[in-house]
Amino acid sequence: MELFAALQSSPATLAVAAGLLGLTVGSFLNVVIHRLPIMMRAEWAADCAELEGREAPETHVFNLVTPRSRCPACGTPIKAWQNVPVASWLALGGKCAACKAPISARYPGVEILTGLVSAYVAWRLGYGFALVAGLAFAWTAIACAFIDYDTQLLPDRLTLPLLWLGLLVNVGGTFVDLRSAVLGAAGGYLLLWSVYWAFKLLAGKEGMGYGDFKFLAAIGAWTGWQTLPLALLVSAGAGAVVGIAMMIITRRGREVRMPFGPWLAVGGIVCLLWGRDAVIAYLGRFPA
Numbered sequence: 510m511e512l513f514a515a516l517q518s519s520p521a522t523l524a525v526a527a528g529l530l531g532l533t534v535g536s537f538l539n540v541v542i543h544r545l546p547i548m549m550r551a552e553w554a555a556d557c558a559e560l561e562g563r564e565a566p567e568t569h570v571f572n573l574v575t576p577r578s579r580c581p582a583c584g585t586p587i588k589a590w591q592n593v594p595v596a597s598w599l600a601l602g603g604k605c606a607a608c609k610a611p612i613s614a615r616y617p618g619v620e621i622l623t624g625l626v627s628a629y630v631a632w633r634l635g636y637g638f639a640l641v642a643g644l645a646f647a648w649t650a651i652a653c654a655f656i657d658y659d660t661q662l663l664p665d666r667l668t669l670p671l672l673w674l675g676l677l678v679n680v681g682g683t684f685v686d687l688r689s690a691v692l693g694a695a696g697g698y699l700l701l702w703s704v705y706w707a708f709k710l711l712a713g714k715e716g717m718g719y720g721d722f723k724f725l726a727a728i729g730a731w732t733g734w735q736t737l738p739l740a741l742l743v744s745a746g747a748g749a750v751v752g753i754a755m756m757i758i759t760r761r762g763r764e765v766r767m768p769f770g771p772w773l774a775v776g777g778i779v780c781l782l783w784g785r786d787a788v789i790a791y792l793g794r795f796p797a
Contacts, residue, residue: 514754517549517636518686524632527644529676531627535620540621541761543571544657545664552599582610594620623651626778633782642678646671646731646781650774653724657770663720668727685733689797693729697737698722728777735796736784744769 516523555565562663578587585607598617634640699720708716752767
């Protein structure tokens with residue numbers, strides 16, 4: 510009880526606790542980011558085989574829990590003490606304990622990012638149900654961002670539950686009223702759907718995927734239709750800055766494909782934490 514009282518009365522203590530929790534969740538998100546696309550491809554291969562009347566390819570049990578994490582270079586199982594967020598990577602010098610192959614710095618990077626975002630969400634939202642919901646949104650958005658960056662896929666397993674959860678969270682008006690949430694979900698989907706078809710008709714090619722529609726619909730379900738312009742502005746702005754930087758660094762032209770999901774994640778988190786304040790500052794009120 511004293512712990513809960515401390516978390517409730519001290520924003521700093523709450524932020525530190527959320528940050529430490531975020532480090533642990535970030536370790537799990539690394540697993541989700543790596544394994545979920547592999548699981549999806551295995552399911553697609555099985556579905557294709559079934560449709561073609563072929564026997565499904567033989568596969569081993571592979572999900573978010575089984576098998577244990579292994580070194581991708583030598584296959585040695587990773588021990589529990591080697592899975593401590595950030596600390597294990599530093600203790601091992603960024604190398605596998607068995608074969609000394611380098612371990613990507615992105616693993617602790619995702620953990621640190623998740624910890625920092627979690628701490629700030631706690632600082633901004635404070636103690637209560639909104640914090641629990643806000644952390645769930647932020648963690649899912651981070652997973653979506655990195656999966657889309659790696660594979661240009663936004664899995665329905667993440668975007669659709671996020672959408673429905675947003676509507677349920679706002680039944681009681683946690684972030685916006687339910688009407689705004691429903692209109693936000695519908696508006697978010699239809700907005701990018703319209704952009705997709707306009708671009709395809711004019712350019713003769715696809716400019717984004719259906720996962721982007723669903724992700725923006727989820728953001729609208731959490732933050733309301735009122736913040737959709739801000740979400741797109743932040744997403745497009747961040748994507749443009751990074752895209753131009755990448756073209757300069759890689760010396761490649763417009764053929765460089767940039768996934769939109771990571772920038773939608775940035776826009777969604779910004780809108781969840783600051784969207785209402787930004788709309789009120791611009792319009793003088795938050796439209797119903």
